[in-house]
Amino acid sequence: MAKPTPLSGFPELLPEQRFVEQQVVDTLRHTFELHGFAGIETRAVEPLDQLLRKGDTSKEVYLLRRLHEESAEGHAGIGLHFDLTVPFARYVLENAGKLEFPFRRYQIQKAWRGERPQEGRFREFTQADIDIIGRDELPFHHDVEVTRVMVDALTRLDFLPGFRVQVNNRKLIQGFYAGLGIDDTDEVMRVVDKLDKVPVDKVRDLLVAEAGLDEKTADRVLSLATIRATDDSFVEDVRALGVEHELLDEGLAELAELVSACADLVTDRVRLEADLSIARGLDYYTGTVFETRLDGYESMGSICSGGRYDALATDGRSTYPGVGISLGVSRVVVPLLARTGLTASRKVPSVVLVAVVDEESRADSNAIASALRSRDIPCEVVASAQKFGKQIRYAERRGIPYVWFTNADGGHEIKDIRSGDQVAADPAAWTPPSEDLRPQVLMKETEL
């Protein structure tokens, strides 16, 4: 078979890279569970009608079909999910009778989109979602809660660059627009959303040309969108624009509360700010909206987004309002692996390589390995009984820090191949320093 080439948009990692990704996933799961979120997994596929509810994204859906499909449509009427929110909404409706509300869950899974790949954008990728969903009502303090959980998680991912979490509130925007007499609020939001990439003047032109605003209104829309603050001082700035609307008041109050309630979690590495340009393209958000930028990778766009959705799920008798955030695990990890020296301290979990004197005595080496494993020390026995120099090189290639030797007289010695130190050791008692026990995430040399 000819050498296979990589499939664009379907990233695969080397073991030392996968270790980094796994550390991210483990940290997220740990944090989510610390906050009492239950883990679930939904199937990879959803009926097409569920997936198509989200509008534009529908053209990105991968359909499933049997090779010998006989239905008229040529497919099975199901497709791979493109996010975890839509499957979750379906899951809640399906299991509403068995779940406790408010229901708090996390979900870390693959999703698929048929988009053209780019840096940080894939056709198959891992997302980590947290959502809280209520029956018929969900108090606003849960908006605060999911924000605090995600900020906590980002803080614990301390081997990654910093993050800037940007929050806004759709009620605030829609109230402001309504107060200005704008009809097509969705189109205006879509254009305003370009502010991070397109210069203000261009956005103003677009607001006039595409959203049909007059120049004066466009300027006021932009005045709102350029307001930013790391505390609730933005409220005064918005008031100063002189627009009045009930929804605007509601949105301002919520956003101010959210920013204030998270102030104690903010650090130099993980910041939170009210950014009134954030709107989110998706139309199901009804209140709080989030986006998150990774320091040094701002051009990649948001790596962690979400918001409040009051009407995504309904079964006719009840509605299930929710609030959630989704972190793009692949989107963060893969570009960092490619562009920086982020990697694992070794290529294998083994902290010890047990040397083999000759093939006849391999069983003795296996016994030593078993003794170490019984005390939870990851280790492996060398693949072939070559010269000891070769066996040490076997360990060195893999980054295994210790090699275990057995002398002719049956005595045991362990060598730290980084320092060259070799000391007598007891298979039943020797323990590596805790920092060596597991591979570590580290930044190899400083390129860039």
Place this chain on the structure above:
RNA sequence: GUGGGUAUAGCUCAGCUGGUAGAGCGCCGCCUUGUGGUGGCGGAUGUCGCGGGUUCGAGUCCCGUUACUCACCCCA
């Protein structure tokens, strides 16, 4: 879906106006007969993405194609 770029050794790439395929790193062996790394010496490896065309001759020029990649769209 639209527009640009690239494709040569395991990896990163060089190869001028066409003349039999190169470097660095890595890999293997020996110096080093059972303890690696540094050093010295030696060695192996290519359908030059694929198909066609022009030419005495194509990695090089032309056409097509596929893959990868970047930007737009949209988004994690």
